[in-house]
Amino acid sequence: DSTCKLCIVVDGDQTFSIDYKNNCFLKDGKPFQYISGSIHYSRIPHYYWKDRLVKMYMAGLNAVQIYVPWNFHEPVKGEYNFSGDRDLVHFLDLANQTGLLVILRPGPYICAEWEMGGLPAWLLETPNILLRSSDTDYLQAVCNWMNILLPKVKPWLYSNKGNIISVQVENEYGSYHACDYNYMRTLRTIFRSFLGADTLLFTTDGDTERALSCGSLQGLYATIDFGTDTNITKAFRLQRRFEPHGPLVNSEFYTGWLDHWGEVHAGVDKWNVSKALREMLALGASVNMYMFEGGTNFGYWNGADHDTRFRSVVTSYDYDAPLTEAGDPTEKLLLIRDVIKQVPSPCLLDLFSPQGLIKSQYLLTFEEMKQYYGYMLYRTKLPRELWEPTPLISPLNGVHDRAYVTINGVFQGILERDTALVLKVSGKQGDTMDLLVENMGRVNFGSKINDHKGILGDLLLGSDVLTNWEIYTLDLDGAIAGGWPHSEARRFPPADGRGPPAGPMFYMGTLKSNGVARDTFLQLKDWSKGQVWINGVNLGRYWSSRGPQQSLYVPGPLLSATQPNNITVLELEGAPECPRVLFMDRPHLNRTVGRSGGSAGVGSRHPGRRDPGDGVSVHGHV
């Protein structure tokens, strides 16, 4: 946290803070990007909370954002209710059990189309009270409430081994007419006094100058909110005016919208939602989707708006959200889940490429980058609009040896030495084009032995020479030997039976040995091409889609007989519908498929082994 000058971190402590140098959050010292969804426990019966939280987790979220409606817990002055549908601690515990972090928004004002924005109506018994200001009667009531609420949530703070990673002060205060800095300073003091110096406090405001001017305050990290009708670059440029360093954060990315009685049902296009989400995540922004599960304004809890006239909010808070009011997944959720799966955590490059990128006008080879083996990432921006699929060409057959091409994270296809020199790609000016280039091994015989790797010569997009490259050396082996991704907080959503996306993707899984660790053969049936690590050891390449080899040898001593064995797979083209791997008791080296054709050769039998078909397999979701 910026105010923390000397952070004493005891081993085993949890910390959540901001890395102002690398513009991202740090979770236990490691770069972290939250992908969050708003859910209002006050709008869902408590017996459905776990169901909704699990669905949010399965969608790939790593956090949930919740409001605490003051009037829901203190409907009558001095009478508090934290039971049943109001059991906030139970909700926090369920989120924790589900593996979800929490972004807490205790107001005291929360807006939310909730009755008086969460402020209790009994405040109005004080004549002429000026709500949301340094009005002494109002502030006294706020202090009394925070004196009840904040001690309840303190044990759940991340720094106390809980799951609350950040706490919002007030709510879009910059949109309120008062613009009372003393009020915000008082709230900051109250929150700090109860929650301690190392809790990340933040504000959220609309993407306007006035909103951020009145809503932000020194010591509270300023974030913004906007939907699909806003220019992302412009919005984050405005946030940067108030937070020149630190993570980009959209605290309320509107996946839908609210309804008033008498108006047309509101909705937001699912394709616009997934496109904007992909772009924000690709920028490294942390995003909270408002709403992910809306729920219902049971009883009399709906709020109202009053701009030119009074407009009461309807009972359903479905919000056209990814989970319906009844908790059913929608097509919008499936699109969001695919986006989350496909966009690597942008801080991932900090892990794979700790020395950072090299900017170069023209392409550089592996050797020029002083990386000799494995994979290299070449990144550039599309120089112009591609009104139709446009050829990406290596005129000198310079892709050494295979390049996996994506644009804004969407797989376009492959360029391959000697065999695929042209690939048609689509995108718009400024889109990010990545080429993950694989060194397939250097020539070991004959005149081509001086076999440079990477991209030799230029790459042409149509007739344009592509320039202004960012080149990342990748130390995958170092990261995986260090425990990634198995040690990661942000778990990969479990395999869900839906087709995984095409293009480079990591998969993880574990093999639990039954007390035995002996030689075995790892088969990736129906996978395409990639690399496998077991317990951090690089087994080598597989190319199931081309053959003839169909299994990788796993020496027994690599495996633990007592601990789960970590399997990490880098699939470069496309994993099967249900990604799983088999551990067989014999090799399979003789199945030639794909380009080279040819019939299956005579099986090369491991001495003393039975027919490959009898292999013992361990099905594990990877």
Ligand SMILES: CCCC/N=C1\SC[C@@H]2[C@H](O)[C@H](O)[C@@H](O)CN12
């Ligand atoms: C254009 C009006 C902006 C008012 N802000 C809104 S309308 C829907 C959402 C919720 O009320 C949410 O609680 C607010 O923080 C932001 N927002």
